[in-house]
Amino acid sequence: MSFAEQIPPPRIQRGSKPRRNPRWAGFLHVLDVRMKELRREPEVIFWVFGFPILLALGLGIAFRDKPADRTSVVIVSAAGAENALSMIQHSPASASIRADLLDESTALRGFRLGKYDLVIRPDENGAYQYRYDPARSESVLARSVVDDALQTMAGRKNPVSTSIVTSSEPGSRYIDFLIP
Incomplete structure (x- = not known):
């Protein structure tokens, strides 16, 4: 007896199709x-x-997009304070700076409580003294923005020409990485 004779023939049911394994x-x-x-x-x-x-x-x-905060500064009432306020209000950066004119004790109290990011004290010579907290990033930014505005309005010429290109790419927020 050969090996082929030992295997029984497959049973085929009459009247129905043989069952196939579908793809899915x-x-x-x-x-x-x-x-x-x-x-x-x-x-x-x-x-x-x-x-x-x-x-x-x-x-x-x-993590929704919100506009940048305005820099809040206070100018101490003294000689030259009105000139400093006028220079800040007419500078190209005036949209991002909110400046108030107050007496020294009120200005320092507001600075201590975090209401203001920077205190500007004009002196008799036309110079300005900045009081800011280097541990607060808003305070450091305020000093930089206000100093640039005052220097520009005083007639400073920039030795290097620069340009600004704003970018708001999708994917810059945390939620954009979580759900693309």
């Missing part, structure tokens, strides 16, 4: 098993669908 049978089986699990544990629906959507909404609100 494995995927459909896994999907069916997952749906049965979801019926047994309905809280999974929240953690799979609801929580990521709520997280994306929360992060979108927390």
